[in-house]
Amino acid sequence: xxxxxxxxxxxxxxxxxxxxxxxxxxxxxxxxxxxxxxxxxxxxxxxxxxxxxxxxxxxxxxxxxxxxxxxxxxxxxxxxxxxxxxxxxxxxxxxxxxxxxxxxxxxxxxxxxxxxxxxxxxxxxxxxxxxxxxxxxxxxxxxxxxxxxxxxxxxxxxxxxxxxxxxxxxxxxxxxxxxxxxxxxxxxxxxxxxxxxxxxxxxxxxxxxxxxxxxxxxxxxxxxxxxxxxxxxxxxxxxxxxxxxxxxxxxxxxxxxxxxxxxxxxxxxxxxxxxxxxxxxxxxxxxxxxxxxxxxxxxxxxxxxxxxxxxxxxxxxxxxxxxxxxxxxxxxxxxxxxxxxxxxxxxxxxxxxxxxxxxxxxxxxxxxxxxxxxxxxxxxxxxxxxxxxxxxxxxxxxxxxxxxxxxxxxxxxxxxxxxxxxxxxxxxxxxxxxxxxxxxxxxxxxxxxxxxxxxxxxxxxxxxxxxxxxxxxxxxxxxxxxxxxxxxxxxxxxx
Amino acid sequence: xxxxxxxxxxxxxxxxxxxxxxxxxxxxxxxxxxxxxxxxxxxxxxxxxxxxxxxxxxxxxxxxxxxxxxxx
Ligand code: SF4
Numbered sequence: 001x002x003x004x005x006x007x008x009x010x011x012x013x014x015x016x017x018x019x020x021x022x023x024x025x026x027x028x029x030x031x032x033x034x035x036x037x038x039x040x041x042x043x044x045x046x047x048x049x050x051x052x053x054x055x056x057x058x059x060x061x062x063x064x065x066x067x068x069x070x071x072x073x074x075x076x077x078x079x080x081x082x083x084x085x086x087x088x089x090x091x092x093x094x095x096x097x098x099x100x101x102x103x104x105x106x107x108x109x110x111x112x113x114x115x116x117x118x119x120x121x122x123x124x125x126x127x128x129x130x131x132x133x134x135x136x137x138x139x140x141x142x143x144x145x146x147x148x149x150x151x152x153x154x155x156x157x158x159x160x161x162x163x164x165x166x167x168x169x170x171x172x173x174x175x176x177x178x179x180x181x182x183x184x185x186x187x188x189x190x191x192x193x194x195x196x197x198x199x200x201x202x203x204x205x206x207x208x209x210x211x212x213x214x215x216x217x218x219x220x221x222x223x224x225x226x227x228x229x230x231x232x233x234x235x236x237x238x239x240x241x242x243x244x245x246x247x248x249x250x251x252x253x254x255x256x257x258x259x260x261x262x263x264x265x266x267x268x269x270x271x272x273x274x275x276x277x278x279x280x281x282x283x284x285x286x287x288x289x290x291x292x293x294x295x296x297x298x299x300x301x302x303x304x305x306x307x308x309x310x311x312x313x314x315x316x317x318x319x320x321x322x323x324x325x326x327x328x329x330x331x332x333x334x335x336x337x338x339x340x341x342x343x344x345x346x347x348x349x350x351x352x353x354x355x356x357x358x359x360x361x362x363x364x365x366x367x368x369x370x371x372x373x374x375x376x377x378x379x380x381x382x383x384x385x386x387x388x389x390x391x392x393x394x395x396x397x398x399x400x401x402x403x404x405x406x407x408x409x410x411x412x413x414x415x416x417x418x419x420x421x422x423x424x425x426x427x428x429x430x431x432x433x434x435x436x437x438x439x440x441x442x443x444x445x446x447x448x449x450x451x452x453x454x455x456x457x458x459x460x461x462x463x464x465x466x467x468x469x470x471x472x473x474x475x476x477x478x479x480x481x482x483x484x485x486x487x488x489x490x491x492x493x494x495x
Numbered sequence: 496x497x498x499x500x501x502x503x504x505x506x507x508x509x510x511x512x513x514x515x516x517x518x519x520x521x522x523x524x525x526x527x528x529x530x531x532x533x534x535x536x537x538x539x540x541x542x543x544x545x546x547x548x549x550x551x552x553x554x555x556x557x558x559x560x561x562x563x564x565x566x567x
Contacts, residue, residue, distance in 0.1 A: 040543060049517065281514070284500060288557045383517035 003375065003422050004416075006397045009034040013399075016411045019476040031402040035394045042387030047384045048402045051189045057406030059354075059426055060380050062185030064088055066194020068151035070278055071202075072181065073231050074098035074254040075262070077146040079138050082115040083131060083163065084153025088185070089115045097443050099233045100256040109145045114138065123159055128166050135170045135178060147177040148257045149201070157184035177259070179205040190381035190403075192277065195357075199281035201263065209263045209284065221247045221316065222268040226283055226294070227275030227358070230255020232448020237455045238274070238299050244330075245313060245323045253279060270315055274451075277357035277386055296389075299451040300306040300459075301366030302335040331453040339369060342460040347371035349419040352412070354378045354404055354427070355441045361390040363422075363441070366450070366459055375416055378404050400440050410434075420467050435475040437466045445485055499545075502557035511539055528553070536565055552558065 004489050013032045017025050030047035039045055043400065052058040061069070064082075067286070069092050072080050082089025094111040102108025113255045116122070116130050135148055143256055148170075151165050167180040181201045210216070223242060228235040235255040250268050251261035265271070271283050271294040283294040295315065299309035306328045313324035349372045353360050360377040367374055377394060378401035379386060387400070394400070399412060406427075413421060413436060421431045422441035431438040447462050449455040500512045501522075509522040514544040520543070526535030527549045534549035554560065 284502075284512070284514075284557070287502065288500065288559060385517050385519045388519065 003373075003395070004397060006034055006036075007398050009078060012412070012415050014256075015415075016408055017407055018406070024056070027053055028056075028408070032408070033400045035391060035396065035398045035400050037392055037394065037396055039391055040388075041384075042391055043384050045391075046387050046400055046402055048205055048379070048387055049189060049381070050403075051141045052403055053405075058380075058403055058422060059406070060189070060403065061191040061194075062154075063183045063194030063197060064153055064185040065092060065182050066191030066278070066381075067183035067198035067201075068092070069096060070229065071195055071198035072149050072151065072189065074100070074110060075149075075257050075259060076100040076102055076110045077097065077144075078149060078259045079109050079112075079114050079142065079145050079147075080149045080151055080154060081131070081134060082113065082137075082265075083127070083150050084116065084118050084155045085126075086115050086117045088453050089113045089151075095443070096229065097446070098255050098350060098446070099230050099236070101495065102459035105142070109142070110147065112361060118155060120151075123155055126159060126161055127156070128161050128163070128271040130168065130339050131161075131163060131166050135166070135174070139174055139176075145176070147179065149179040149181055151181050152184045154185045157186065157441075166203065177209070185264075191356075192381040196281055199279060199285075202282055203285050203454065206259070207266055207282070208289075211266075216264055216267055218267050218269075219248055219472050220269060221320065222250045223247045223270045223272055223312075224251040224253065224261075224265045224268045225249055226253045226271050226273040227277075227279035228252060228255050229275070231442075232444045232450070232495065234449040234451040237449040237452035241305070241309065241327060241452050242272075242312070244327045244419060245309065246320050247312075247316070253282075265337070268292060270295060270312075272312060274362075275358045276300070276389070277382060280385075297395070298362045298365065299455070300363050301369040301456055302331075302339075302453065303369050304362070305453060305456075317319060335453055335456060338457050338460050343371045344463050345464050346460075348373070349467055350375045350416070351420045352376040352399075352416060352418040353424060353441065354380070354401070354409060354421075354423040356380050357382070357386075359441055361386070361393045363450075364393045366456060369456070370460055372420075373465075375399065375418060376401065378402055406430075410495075412476070420463065435472060437469065439463065439471060446482040496563055498559050498561045499562045500557060501554075511537070522559075537562070541546050 017029055023170060028205055033046040068080055090113055093113040100108055100110045116127060116134055118127055122130055150167055163180040167178040170178040179201055183197045187193050218289055225235055235252050238250050251265045266286055267308045271292055272295050273283050273294050276296055286292045287294055296303040309324045312319040349376045351372055352368055360379050362372045376399035420437045422439045425440055427437050428440055450459045497513050502510050504510050509518040511520045511522050520541050522537055523540045524538045524549035532549040532551035534547040537545045544563045546565040547560055547562045
């Protein structure tokens with residue numbers, strides 16, 4: 001399968017842009033680019049983190065989604081109140097599949113939805129009294145709750161409620177942190193600002209809580225997993241590798257995480273950060289304030305896992321370094337067998353990705369381990385620094401699209417004819433109806449974990465079962481099939 | 496006058512990070528870098544120039560400092 005040249009890719013972008021009015025065309029052109037791995041700074045080729053054009057279909061979420069859904073939501077022993085009307089929380093409830101252990105409703109609250117269910121009178125007269133009442137009710141019904149966060153939905157900012165003062169008063173009364181988060185959906189251009197606001201709330205209300213408390217016995221091998229949301233169990237399959245290396249994982253942020261884990265994180269020796277986009281802010285803060293260094297890593301696919309484990313080990317002493325080699329060796333037979341089994345079935349298949357914070361670049365290695373090639377990738381809400389890190393991972397002349405619109409993604413897919421598209425649930429059925437195998441890469445399509453060696457086995461199986469599914473040959477009604485000898489029209493994916 | 500966080504990179508060079516702009520650049524040269532003070536005109540690898548009144552004694556990194564854009 002011929003890959004496209006730089007000029008062809010550029011021509012494709014031009015062709016897709018043709019339908020837009022002049023002004024929109026000019027804006028969208030800045031968000032579409034042909035990759036050139038020799039460029040050092042992404043701002044020379046692609047613009048990101050800008051407001052979406054009115055009238056196009058964007059796939060982005062809001063700041064509330066970034067804070068409630070991504071960063072705070074998975075902290076299991078806290079209650080996160082969706083403060084405002086009922087819909088924002090209800091429609092996103094448990095959608096990210098952040099796994100956790102514990103008794104839901106007793107000491108863990110991950111999949112429950114708490115909301116202040118704003119009515120007209122709350123908008124008119126303000127909702128602060130209601131908030132205070134909800135906090136009391138939560139305390140009464142769920143005495144084991146360790147803390148409460150107030151996640152503001154749009155109306156809170158619009159009517160000017162003072163959630164900070166309610167939170168402050170209740171923190172004192174209950175002797176538990178009640179944390180106001182100003183993540184109203186209208187702030188910023190995407191969920192990305194919600195991550196930042198959530199990080200700032202953690203900085204202001206959580207990480208310093210145990211500054212003068214030395215009762216926690218630390219070891220020289222303490223680390224924290226930052227930016228792993230345990231989707232389908234991802235953090236668990238990562239954690240065991242670190243533990244086998246001899247490290248002690250003190251905290252998981254925030255998949256299957258707890259409030260006290262977060263409070264203890266400033267005492268670790270190294271912060272390991274998987275999703276850079278959503279948690280780099282707090283990592284930078286801990287580095288500056290507590291001198292805890294941080295390091296990005298990637299546990300998708302054996303090549304990147306080995307690279308990352310070695311990089312992490314290099315930070316510690318020789319025992320850990322030797323352990324890392326042992327861990328890699330221990331799993332080698334396992335992953336070699338997986339590659340031997342699936343690579344022949346997947347070799348040469350081409351993939352297009354369009355996902356969120358880290359996956360458009362982190363998963364590339366896992367596909368390459370299976371002999372597949374990523375021909376196009378893009379982020380919903382990335383910033384320049386994410387694209388800086390992406391340019392090197394992608395091949396020359398591949399396609400980059402930022403905040404791609406529904407129309408553009410469809411057109412690109414028609415032109416590039418990938419064997420697999422990986423994106424979210426909103427895109428899934430469009431591409432399946434176009435006859436293109438599709439995987440949801442936000443929720444792992446209800447599968448997972450995909451991190452670590454255990455995750456790689458599941459990843460490979462899932463990709464195989466999607467791409468080589470016999471249904472893709474049955475996309476055309478039998479009576480529409482060309483008669484014997486005629487050539488097949490290019491509706492079904494080239495299987 | 497943006498707030499800039501300066502941190503040491505793995506290779507020992509200094510990273511110039513402006514959170515508001517998601518700008519991550521490496522510092523190419525610093526006017527004053529002695530045991531007594533650090534600062535002055537700072538040039539980044541992308542060619543842009545910034546200024547800070549020399550800080551004395553030199554700060555330990557990572558730290559956040561306020562820089563001015565220098566007109567070039
Ligand atoms: S944009 Fe506002 S109303 Fe919509 S989901 Fe987000 S917080 Fe709720």
